């Protein structure tokens with residue numbers, strides 16, 4: 476089966492062609508046009524600007540995806556498109572494009588929830604042509620990746636969401652915990668803004684944190700001891716703000732900034748890891764999955780991997796290659812494959828963008 480994935484929920488215009496053959500996914504193309512440089516100037520996303528960029532980029536990106544995959548549109552079996560959650564102005568561009576293509580090409584189209592796609596990026600791990608090309612040479616075969624096993628626990632951490640999702644089988648989601656205020660990625664972005672480091676904050680903070688001391692600044696671990704599996708990151712951001720305002724620090728000093736980054740990053744990782752491990756134990760998860768933009772964070776990947784190995788001997792940890800953690804359309808196609816198996820397409824006339832679509 477060959478699937479065209481389309482993603483425009485936020486500030487990345489993306490299209491990918493993914494094939495499922497002989498029990499594995501192969502990414503034939505995965506094209507992403509990021510608007511980061513444009514939004515960096517305003518320190519965050521301006522929805523109208525994002526929409527205009529999507530309009531400009533959408534068709535050329537789809538075109539590139541077909542060219543890179545050396546495929547004609549007739550060869551695709553289905554289209555998968557993100558219809559929510561996300562910014563309505565951004566979602567509409569991908570959704571309307573998919574509807575037109577569905578009508579003109581006479582291909583079934585599947586609406587995909589952006590968060591389920593982040594979870595399904597775990598099925599793409601270590602399986603992409605990109606990875607093979609980079610680490611093993613173009614002709615080498617990558618080893619068959621270990622597939623996630625049910626029941627699984629997925630931690631999805633992105634700019635808009637922080638969710639712990641239990642899955643007992645494919646396409647079956649139970650959100651057992653989520654953030655009560657800011658998402659983890661949002662907290663990274665806001666703290667970077669407080670420290671005047673630029674946008675998006677996650678990659679900048681994690682880079683600077685490498686040279687900092689994670690114990691230098693005493694920051695809270697919100698809700699870490701509470702029995703539920705919810706999170707709260709707004710208070711942590713405010714704690715950073717109070718430290719900055721205390722007058723104790725010289726923010727022109729590089730070491731001080733690195734210490735802020737390392738201490739903040741450690742606090743986020745501590746909370747995410749502790750709650751995920753506790754939930755995995757309680758629900759007897761056979762695999763623990765990490766995905767979403769914040770999953771590109773090296774400390775989070777390393778810490779969760781080690782903890783799962785140490786504390787959950789009967790389960791294993793999976794996370795996609797970092798490039799598949801941030802928004803892309805290959806993950807949309809991967810989720811589309813599992814819906815297509817169940818013949819779950821929607822007539823193009825009925826496909827609608829839903830900015831608040833909750834995973835259930």
Ligand code: KG4
Pocket residue numbers: 485632633634635636659660661663664675676677678681767768769770771772773800801802
């Ligand atoms: O999944 P994603 O690309 O878009 C959404 O669905 O929101 O996630 C973007 C978020 C941003 O908040 C960004 O700061 C964060 O992921 N992020 C990171 C890292 N790379 C991206 N956060 C922490 N460490 C990173 N290395």
Ligand code: ZN
Pocket residue numbers: 589593633634767768801802
């Ligand atoms: Zn995302």
